[in-house]
Amino acid sequence: MLSFASQMHRMLSKYGLVSKQLWEIMQISNILLCNVTDRVSFWFVVTDSSENVTTVPGSEVEAAIRMNRNRINSAFLLSDKTLQFLKITPTLSPPVEPSTPVWLIVFGVVLCLILAGIVFLVVAGIRQRKKKNKESTERENLEEKCEVTITVENGIPCEALDLKAGHINGVFAADNERFTSL
Amino acid sequence: GFLIPYFIMLIAEGMPLLYLELAVGQRMRQGSIGAWKIISPYLCGVGVASVVVSFFLSMYYNVINAWAFWYLFHSFQDPLPWATCPLNSNRTGYDEECEKTSSTQYFWYRQTLNISPSLEASGSVQWEQALCLTLAWLVVYLCILRGTASTGKLEQLSNPKAWISAATQIFFSLGLGFGSLIAFASYNESSNNCERHAVIVSLINSTTSIFASIVTFSIYGFKATFNYESCLNKVILLLMNTFDLEEGSLTADNLSEMKDYLMATHPQEYAQLSPQLKNCSLEAELDTAVQGTGLAFIVYSEAIKNMEVPQLYSVLYFVMLLMLGIGSMLGNTAAILTPLTDSRAIATRFPKEVISGAVCFINCVIGLIFTMEAGNYWFDIFNDYAATLSLLLIVLVETIAVCYIYGIRRFEKDLYTMIGRKPNWYWKLMWAFASPLLIISLFIFYLTDYILTGTLQYQAWDATQGQLVTKDYPGHALAVIGLLVAASTMCIPLGALVTFIRKRLKRESVSTTA
Numbered sequence: 001m002l003s004f005a006s007q008m009h010r011m012l013s014k015y016g017l018v019s020k021q022l023w024e025i026m027q028i029s030n031i032l033l034c035n036v037t038d039r040v041s042f043w044f045v046v047t048d049s050s051e052n053v054t055t056v057p058g059s060e061v062e063a064a065i066r067m068n069r070n071r072i073n074s075a076f077l078l079s080d081k082t083l084q085f086l087k088i089t090p091t092l093s094p095p096v097e098p099s100t101p102v103w104l105i106v107f108g109v110v111l112c113l114i115l116a117g118i119v120f121l122v123v124a125g126i127r128q129r130k131k132k133n134k135e136s137t138e139r140e141n142l143e144e145k146c147e148v149t150i151t152v153e154n155g156i157p158c159e160a161l162d163l164k165a166g167h168i169n170g171v172f173a174a175d176n177e178r179f180t181s182l
Numbered sequence: 183g184f185l186i187p188y189f190i191m192l193i194a195e196g197m198p199l200l201y202l203e204l205a206v207g208q209r210m211r212q213g214s215i216g217a218w219k220i221i222s223p224y225l226c227g228v229g230v231a232s233v234v235v236s237f238f239l240s241m242y243y244n245v246i247n248a249w250a251f252w253y254l255f256h257s258f259q260d261p262l263p264w265a266t267c268p269l270n271s272n273r274t275g276y277d278e279e280c281e282k283t284s285s286t287q288y289f290w291y292r293q294t295l296n297i298s299p300s301l302e303a304s305g306s307v308q309w310e311q312a313l314c315l316t317l318a319w320l321v322v323y324l325c326i327l328r329g330t331a332s333t334g335k336l337e338q339l340s341n342p343k344a345w346i347s348a349a350t351q352i353f354f355s356l357g358l359g360f361g362s363l364i365a366f367a368s369y370n371e372s373s374n375n376c377e378r379h380a381v382i383v384s385l386i387n388s389t390t391s392i393f394a395s396i397v398t399f400s401i402y403g404f405k406a407t408f409n410y411e412s413c414l415n416k417v418i419l420l421l422m423n424t425f426d427l428e429e430g431s432l433t434a435d436n437l438s439e440m441k442d443y444l445m446a447t448h449p450q451e452y453a454q455l456s457p458q459l460k461n462c463s464l465e466a467e468l469d470t471a472v473q474g475t476g477l478a479f480i481v482y483s484e485a486i487k488n489m490e491v492p493q494l495y496s497v498l499y500f501v502m503l504l505m506l507g508i509g510s511m512l513g514n515t516a517a518i519l520t521p522l523t524d525s526r527a528i529a530t531r532f533p534k535e536v537i538s539g540a541v542c543f544i545n546c547v548i549g550l551i552f553t554m555e556a557g558n559y560w561f562d563i564f565n566d567y568a569a570t571l572s573l574l575l576i577v578l579v580e581t582i583a584v585c586y587i588y589g590i591r592r593f594e595k596d597l598y599t600m601i602g603r604k605p606n607w608y609w610k611l612m613w614a615f616a617s618p619l620l621i622i623s624l625f626i627f628y629l630t631d632y633i634l635t636g637t638l639q640y641q642a643w644d645a646t647q648g649q650l651v652t653k654d655y656p657g658h659a660l661a662v663i664g665l666l667v668a669a670s671t672m673c674i675p676l677g678a679l680v681t682f683i684r685k686r687l688k689r690e691s692v693s694t695t696a
Binding site: 102103104106107110111114115117118121122125129 | 251252254255256258259313314317320321323324327533534535
């Protein structure tokens with residue numbers, strides 16, 4: 001208990017927590033402990049050592065303790081959870097919050113990647129289709145210009161047939177002109 | 183205790199039906215609508231029903247991916263946002279709701295979903311979730327953009343039934359996928375040995391499901407024990423502060439005796455204190471079950487926050503979840519897109535990209551419903567009723583169709599040409615008798631359960647108590663449920679009816695012209 005009183009005295013005086021007139025005259029005996037229980041809990045008052053012994057108003061002591069909770073805790077090697085001042089609820093430190101939420105940044109990155117992929121695929125698809133259209137119009141032009149010698153099997157020109165599997169038997173292809181058409 | 187029916191169902195239903203599915207798909211070489219038409223023209227409704235179920239599934243399933251994205255993006259912080267409770271307004275303590283429940287549950291219910299107390303209180307669309315949902319749909323669009331032909335597995339992926347049954351199995355076992363999708367995506371040519379694949383796939387699926395459930399339950403037990411011990415500590419602290427007892431005099435073991443002693447010696451103060459003294463019980467903690475898809479997020483984020491480098495494990499876990507989820511989504515959307523791209527009317531007018539884009543856009547807009555404050559309740563409705571009953575019916579019709587309409591001998595011959603050996607008596611028995619019987623009995627069970635309990639109920643989150651409470655569905659929700667089930671199941675008889683009428687008309691017109 002004595003150590004507590006001495007610690008409190010040191011706190012209150014060293015850090016200029018009480019009003020100016022009082023701190024010079026404060027001594028260790030000004031901190032009185034009472035109602036000590038088994039639970040290592042007690043009440044204490046801070047008096048000023050002027051002639052009329054008055055107690056320092058509770059609100060001032062409260063304010064002082066509230067401001068320097070950290071130092072009091074570390075002096076006793078305790079924490080907010082293990083050292084409790086009744087009626088002085090500890091103010092918890094808020095978590096560090098960056099200005100832009102982190103998740104939005106990651107979201108933005110992923111979104112840009114996906115959009116780039118989509119645009120790339122769509123453009124590639126359009127280009128492929130244009131190429132196919134050009135090829136088919138070229139073949140149509142070729143067909144219009146072609147002469148009788150280009151044989152036609154079931155409406156498909158023989159060059160196109162060559163692209164697929166299977167081969168055209170040259171003997172039979174040439175025979176088409178000999179046979180009468182239906 | 184649960185493992186016994188699980189294994190019975192697996193052997194009696196899961197494997198035979200999976201084998202049936204694969205064989206039908208492989209033999210007919212067509213998507214579901216075409217395949218069933220070949221078996222019998224009256225069954226075109228089955229294919230349509232499958233597509234409808236796929237459509238409902240794709241509407242709500244992507245919301246899970248949106249949540250996975252949300253958690254993934256929030257994994258890049260230290261400490262993880264679900265590891266601690268946020269502070270209340272005057273910074274004297276933690277947020278009230280978070281105090282009553284745990285920080286992971288608070289993060290899920292308040293910061294992710296911002297859930298409303300009941301289904302009627304719809305609330306507004308949460309823009310953060312809407313963004314994540316849009317991103318999820320963009321990812322699906324990216325993969326599906328070129329059409330399913332680009333993946334090189336056109337027919338297999340377009341069999342929606344396969345994906346739906348995988349999804350349902352997945353839903354029933356854990357709520358999210360584990361492994362069967364990957365196995366599914368690998369079967370191929372006509373000579374493929376689908377019998378072996380069916381067995382392997384079911385076994386892999388079950389093993390991973392069981393493994394995942396073991397993990398889940400152990401985390402559950404850990405969480406319950408932790409909550410129980412914190413509850414006890416709070417009570418001990420309260421008693422010690424009030425009665426100024428010596429530190430260490432109250433422990434978990436002597437708590438009940440000390441409580442009686444204090445009640446005897448200081449009755450008035452004890453009576454004043456008793457409303458605050460909670461009766462901590464481990465059983466009560468274990469009973470506060472979180473249900474549905476939320477389970478996967480809450481339980482695993484709880485586990486991750488206690489690990490050494492939580493950010494790494496969190497990123498890994500949610501990336502895995504995303505890959506599986508997107509995989510399921512691809513199957514679902516492919517199931518919807520294939521009939522659209524197959525039909526000449528639409529395919530010739532619009533290019534593939536536009537059709538896929540339209541489907542994704544429509545589903546995304548409808549999916550915004552699930553991002554509202556009451557969205558999770560609607561999600562649970564879809565999750566519980568869109569696929570389950572309809573799937574049972576579809577599967578039942580399929581087995582009966584293959585066994586009795588197509589003929590089991592014809593099917594045997596087809597299998598012989600495909601894989602080189604006939605199915606043995608076990609498979610035939612299952613297909614012809616056991617599986618249909620089981621499905622019918624499941625059906626009856628569902629219906630009687632509904633009739634007995636009277637009205638359907640759901641779990642709503644009560645912010646004041648910090649736990650789930652049971653409430654009845656309002657009228658309009660029941661109507662939606664009815665519509666969901668009817669929309670897919672009615673397709674089967676309607677399809678048969680339409681074909682019948684068409685045949686009749688053709689026969690009459692033929693007879694009149696002849």
